[in-house]
Amino acid sequence: MRVEIWSDIACPWCYVGKARFEKALEAFPHRDEVEVVHRSFELDPDRAKGDVQPVLGLLAEKYGMTEAQAQAGENNLGAQAAAEGLDYRTTGRDHGNTFDMHRLLHFARERGRQDELIQILYRANFAEERSLFSGGDDRLVELAVEAGLDADDARKVLADPTAYADAVRADEREAAELGARGVPFFVLDRTYGVSGAQPAEVFTQALTQAWGDRSPLRLIEDGGAEACGPDGCAVPRS
16 A cells, blocks of 8 residues: 655644654554655745745744744644654744755655655754754755765755756645645545544554545545645644
8 A cells, every 4th residue: 555645844744744644554554565655745835945034933924923922832833743752843943945855855765765864854854953944955965865865866966956846846736636735645545635634543544444445535534633735834822
């Protein structure tokens, strides 16, 4: 069975949702027969490369809230991440364009290192003090090497803006065709869709149903779960 996950490195609910899905997958009896593929979805595709903005200011501007309210939302999200065993910096993070990261992830898939790279990118964005967005190609090459990729090959991909660009755009078009309005968005064997950072129990249900049932795509738990979309990420409030 194949599970496709549409996500963006800038999406905190994708970070949390991946951990919840993996908790369900670990307990799934057929986990060794499940292929997981990460697909591209940019939350901020029109942001220029190099245009980096503090997360708290971005949230305050997007949702019409004070930075104190934005900070409270980040604190709440950090607590939910911690509940999944994830490190999460609630202050000092920034936000930028993720297109090059998605191109690298397609390259990493060809080399069999996609899951390693996406987890490293998430960690770098949400848990580390050093910015993921302000270090240019050197920062991304460093992380690609940590994921087991060749530095020169990764640098060549980043130096060529057309490399894997069509693959990223194709993923984004397919997400729209499947009805994904935000991320994370999980598609199981093109049979079931799960929208948002659902509890592990929902992913367990979807895995079980998709394993034994081949039918047109049906959306499970479309409403209520936290997700990130074109208008931004749901901000948890205490």
